[in-house]
Amino acid sequence: MQTSSPFRRDRARLPAAERRRQILEMTTRLIAERGFWGLSMQDVADGCGLTVPGMLHHVGSKDSLLVAVLEYRDEEDARSLAEKLGLPVHQLWAEGPRRVTLPEVCSALVRRNAEQPEIVRLFAVLEAESLAPGHPAHAYFKARQRRTLDQFTALSDGDVADPRELAVQVAALMDGLQIQWLREPETIDLVTAWEAAAARLFRVPG
Amino acid sequence: MQTSSPFRRDRARLPAAERRRQILEMTTRLIAERGFWGLSMQDVADGCGLTVPGMLHHVGSKDSLLVAVLEYRDEEDARSLAEKLGLPVHQLWAEGPRRVTLPEVCSALVRRNAEQPEIVRLFAVLEAESLAPGHPAHAYFKARQRRTLDQFTALSDGDVADPRELAVQVAALMDGLQIQWLREPETIDLVTAWEAAAARLFRVPG
DNA sequence: TTGCTTACTGAGTACCTACTAGGTATTAAC
DNA sequence: GTTAATACCTAGTAGGTACTCAGTAAGCAA
Numbered sequence: 271m272q273t274s275s276p277f278r279r280d281r282a283r284l285p286a287a288e289r290r291r292q293i294l295e296m297t298t299r300l301i302a303e304r305g306f307w308g309l310s311m312q313d314v315a316d317g318c319g320l321t322v323p324g325m326l327h328h329v330g331s332k333d334s335l336l337v338a339v340l341e342y343r344d345e346e347d348a349r350s351l352a353e354k355l356g357l358p359v360h361q362l363w364a365e366g367p368r369r370v371t372l373p374e375v376c377s378a379l380v381r382r383n384a385e386q387p388e389i390v391r392l393f394a395v396l397e398a399e400s401l402a403p404g405h406p407a408h409a410y411f412k413a414r415q416r417r418t419l420d421q422f423t424a425l426s427d428g429d430v431a432d433p434r435e436l437a438v439q440v441a442a443l444m445d446g447l448q449i450q451w452l453r454e455p456e457t458i459d460l461v462t463a464w465e466a467a468a469a470r471l472f473r474v475p476g
Numbered sequence: 477m478q479t480s481s482p483f484r485r486d487r488a489r490l491p492a493a494e495r496r497r498q499i500l501e502m503t504t505r506l507i508a509e510r511g512f513w514g515l516s517m518q519d520v521a522d523g524c525g526l527t528v529p530g531m532l533h534h535v536g537s538k539d540s541l542l543v544a545v546l547e548y549r550d551e552e553d554a555r556s557l558a559e560k561l562g563l564p565v566h567q568l569w570a571e572g573p574r575r576v577t578l579p580e581v582c583s584a585l586v587r588r589n590a591e592q593p594e595i596v597r598l599f600a601v602l603e604a605e606s607l608a609p610g611h612p613a614h615a616y617f618k619a620r621q622r623r624t625l626d627q628f629t630a631l632s633d634g635d636v637a638d639p640r641e642l643a644v645q646v647a648a649l650m651d652g653l654q655i656q657w658l659r660e661p662e663t664i665d666l667v668t669a670w671e672a673a674a675a676r677l678f679r680v681p682g
Numbered sequence: 683t684t685g686c687t688t689a690c691t692g693a694g695t696a697c698c699t700a701c702t703a704g705g706t707a708t709t710a711a712c
Numbered sequence: 713g714t715t716a717a718t719a720c721c722t723a724g725t726a727g728g729t730a731c732t733c734a735g736t737a738a739g740c741a742a
Binding site: 302303304305307308391394395397398399401402404411412415432435436438439441442443444445446447449450452453454458463466467470471473475 | 511604605610653656658660669673
Binding site: 489490491492495526527529530531533534 | 718719720721722
């Protein structure tokens with residue numbers, strides 16, 4: 271019989287999936303705040319009410335935690351975007367008879383992002399940090415940029431003279447606007463700013 | 477007489493201004509690589525062939541080092557931009573009869589940036605990192621964004637219907653393009669990409 | 683009730699963090 | 713040649729870093 275166990279009982283013991291999800295959400299917030307280089311496993315653990323080894327049990331290491339967060343966000347975003355466009359997820363970027371246009375997709379993307387500044391900041395910070403070749407998300411963001419440009423290009427292929435060029439500019443403008451918005455959310459409304467930008471970018475000459 | 481002094485003699489003793497400049501250059505490279513949160517004073521000192529206290533002697537603290545780097549870069553950039561435009565520095569953003577147009581300034585900026593990817597990366601990383609309110613460069617980048625938008629707005633004031641809107645879009649597009657360029661320098665040429673983007677952005681409707 | 687799985691803990695490792703105190707050696711001014 | 717300024721050093725502080733190890737107890741199935 272022991273009256274004072276060295277182990278705490280006030281700590282909730284969660285099922286793995288649930289705990290993992292909590293860790294990913296927490297990490298998202300902290301990376302948005304401090305970047306990956308500034309992320310501390312201690313802070314993540316504290317934020318989840320765990321010890322550091324307790325949370326490493328679920329994610330393995332700091333690097334694999336980052337990868338997990340990115341994959342988690344990608345899934346969530348694809349789901350949400352498909353929903354906003356009224357499409358099933360698997361059909362979002364599928365080939366075949368085109369169902370959506372580039373301006374429609376952009377508009378949906380921006381409206382989605384306007385609802386989750388925290389996540390936009392996560393990607394903004396990691397997008398810049400991961401420019402360095404040694405960064406654990408370097409390959410991920412390189413692939414992501416390629417994929418995005420390919421998808422955007424495909425969406426306006428046939429409609430404009432230079433679909434690739436347009437894709438590059440659309441992606442750049444969206445990213446840039448988001449950063450300005452994050453810096454001064456009071457001054458800039460993301461959706462309005464984007465619609466104005468889209469009007470200029472997508473207008474046909476002549 | 478002592479045959480083995482504990483002090484090293486192989487270490488160059490530089491005048492303060494020169495050493496300080498070296499430290500700022502080194503820090504620029506390292507922040508571009510790892511961000512400010514990932515910057516280690518040890519690495520800066522190593523890169524300069526100094527001990528950590530030896531280099532702290534010149535810059536005081538990590539935070540003040542960051543500020544010094546940003547100020548140093550601003551000066552350099554203003555000098556270089558004025559030169560590219562064939563203007564004296566003090567006249568760059570001065571009032572009075574307008575001498576340069578927004579497209580001209582942008583073109584000069586982009587041409588300058590294409591020559592120094594390292595510094596562009598420094599700003600890209602810090603721009604994202606500093607979105608967090610607690611970041612030591614938070615205030616700096618907020619002011620910088622305001623200043624840039626004001627300057628861009630003034631440059632096309634009177635020429636277009638919505639100078640502020642255009643300024644926001646120009647700034648966003650430049651930033652976004654630079655990140656894409658930094659990620660895939662082999663694939664994207666910054667100057668070409670910008671000229672194409674400018675052509676679309678600045679063309680008059682009708 | 684037993685036994686297995688597993689979520690989680692405390693303690694510890696080896697190392698890095700910015701920064702300070704106090705001293706030495708070099709340089710420049712006189 | 714002497715003195716004053718200063719560039720830079722060694723040593724140390726107090727704390728943080730990711731991560732490992734071995735063990736404990738909660739939950740579930742039989």
